[in-house]
Amino acid sequence: MNYSTTQIWLIIGVLAVGTFLIRFSFLGLIGDRPMPPLVLRLLRFTPVAVLPGMVAPLVLWPAATGGEPDLARLIAAATTLAVGLWSRNVLWGMISGAVVLYAGLGLTALL
Amino acid sequence: MPTSTEKEPAKSAYWAGVRDGAPFILVVVPFAVLFGVVATDAGLTLAQAMGFTVLVIAGAAQFAALQMMVENAALPMVLLAALAVNLRMAMYSASLVPYLGPAPLWKRALVAYLNFDQTYMVAVTRYEARPEMSVDDRVWYFFGVATPIVPFWYTMTLVGILAGTAIPDAWALDFILPIAFLAMVAPMLKSLAHVAAAAMSIFVALALNGLPSGTGLLIAAFAAMITGVVVEIWQERRA
Numbered sequence: 577m578n579y580s581t582t583q584i585w586l587i588i589g590v591l592a593v594g595t596f597l598i599r600f601s602f603l604g605l606i607g608d609r610p611m612p613p614l615v616l617r618l619l620r621f622t623p624v625a626v627l628p629g630m631v632a633p634l635v636l637w638p639a640a641t642g643g644e645p646d647l648a649r650l651i652a653a654a655t656t657l658a659v660g661l662w663s664r665n666v667l668w669g670m671i672s673g674a675v676v677l678y679a680g681l682g683l684t685a686l687l
Numbered sequence: 688m689p690t691s692t693e694k695e696p697a698k699s700a701y702w703a704g705v706r707d708g709a710p711f712i713l714v715v716v717p718f719a720v721l722f723g724v725v726a727t728d729a730g731l732t733l734a735q736a737m738g739f740t741v742l743v744i745a746g747a748a749q750f751a752a753l754q755m756m757v758e759n760a761a762l763p764m765v766l767l768a769a770l771a772v773n774l775r776m777a778m779y780s781a782s783l784v785p786y787l788g789p790a791p792l793w794k795r796a797l798v799a800y801l802n803f804d805q806t807y808m809v810a811v812t813r814y815e816a817r818p819e820m821s822v823d824d825r826v827w828y829f830f831g832v833a834t835p836i837v838p839f840w841y842t843m844t845l846v847g848i849l850a851g852t853a854i855p856d857a858w859a860l861d862f863i864l865p866i867a868f869l870a871m872v873a874p875m876l877k878s879l880a881h882v883a884a885a886a887m888s889i890f891v892a893l894a895l896n897g898l899p900s901g902t903g904l905l906i907a908a909f910a911a912m913i914t915g916v917v918v919e920i921w922q923e924r925r926a
Contacts, residue, residue: 577730578759584735587765591752592742594770600799602781607795608788611781617919618912619782620815621884623808624875625911626775627868628885629892629904630747634865636893649862656866660873667710669870677862 648680700824704831707813711805711836714867716843718746721861723847725750729757733848740844744837745803746864748772774905779807786814786825794826801833808871879922884915 579587635653637643656673663669719740726736731753739749752769760768779802787798809832814825876882888911895903 577756579756579762583762584731584756585738587752587756587762588735588738588742590766591739591748591769594766595743595745595748595773595776596800598770598773599776599780599802600796601777602784603787603795603799603802604780604792606781606784606788611784614916615781616785617916619778621881621912621915622775622778622782622908623811624872624881624885625888625908625915626778626904627804627872627888629888629907629911630775631865631868631872632889632892633896634862635869637896638861640861649865652862652866653869656869657873660870661876664874666870666874667713669873670713670867673866673870674863677866 648677648684651680652677696821696824697827700820701827701831701834703813704810704828705834706831707809708806708832709835711809711832712839714805714863715836715840717863718867719840719843720847720850721863722746722749722753723844724850725847726753726844727848727851729753733845736848737841737844741841743769744800744840745773745776747804771902771905775908776802776807778908782811783807786811787822787829789822790826798826798829801829801837804868804871805836806832878919880915880919883918884911887911887914 631653635649636645638646638649640646641649652673655676656669659672660666660669722740723736726739726749727733731739739752743749743752748769751772752765755765755768780799783798783802787795790798806829810825810829813828814820820828872885876885888907891907891910892904895906897903898906
């Protein structure tokens with residue numbers, strides 16, 4: 577890393593202000609003015625629109641394996657999704673995914 | 688709401704938020720430790736790594752910035768990559784407007800600072816399930832959700848910084864994040880429209896994976912939101 581101390585703090589400062597402004601944007605500026613129904617409808621899909629796209633490359637091409645698909649991680653991801661769908665509970669999905677991940681990585685290390 | 692909670696609604700909404708936020712300590716701890724470890728490894732000082740965690744308070748963007756800095760990217764590219772990853776929060780911000788819009792400015796500003804993936808998901812799930820909540824209750828619920836999460840985010844980053852590189856790669860901390868996000872998404876796939884939106888998001892994000900960090904995701908998210916609405920309207924016409 578070849579940045580001066582000033583440059584690093586500049587990055588931190590700009591990201592802090594920029595991130596806050598992004599988060600504040602609509603909530604701060606629009607306030608209680610009504611929003612168009614179509615916009616509200618679109619926004620209801622925000623979480624299912626953002627998170628799967630964010631996760632998919634991380635599942636298929638994990639950086640930790642140099643971008644090569646990894647069986648233990650794939651199975652752990654599938655388990656998380658299946659348990660989450662079945663139980664409708666975030667924590668159960670997370671716990672079973674982590675257990676399967678470590679079991680898979682443990683087995684891979686043994687074999 | 689049960690009658691027992693009507694006496695001091697704001698207070699009980701706050702504690703309900705604390706309860707609902709608490710499980711996410713499990714998600715935040717490995718992620719925060721990992722950031723501390725990686726930031727130290729990359730050459731940031733303790734103050735700089737903590738500056739990221741406290742001032743930026745956005746895990747994925749912090750990792751994106753760090754990655755670009757390790758590659759010695761030009762300053763504007765570092766900033767663009769990290770801010771692009773955070774653009775999804777503009778959508779979070781917009782989707783909170785119908786619930787929190789009438790709240791006082793300082794409360795909205797504080798919610799904005801605390802508005803990240805976990806707090807947003809938990810809060811919106813509750814707001815959708817309980818349309819009768821008052822604006823004040825919603826704000827206090829949001830603060831409640833953030834209360835157990837944020838201190839762990841700060842302190843566990845510090846632990847990661849101090850632990851440095853002592854944590855072996857075999858722990859696969861990198862994959863805790865995808866598992867956490869998948870666990871959050873699964874219960875949301877409650878209709879064909881939601882499933883279609885998720886599928887479109889995955890398809891477009893994978894297809895555009897080569898674009899600069901965050902850009903493909905943004906396009907994927909817009910395509911997915913439109914897909915969700917189109918499928919929903921189509922289903923309503925058929926019904």
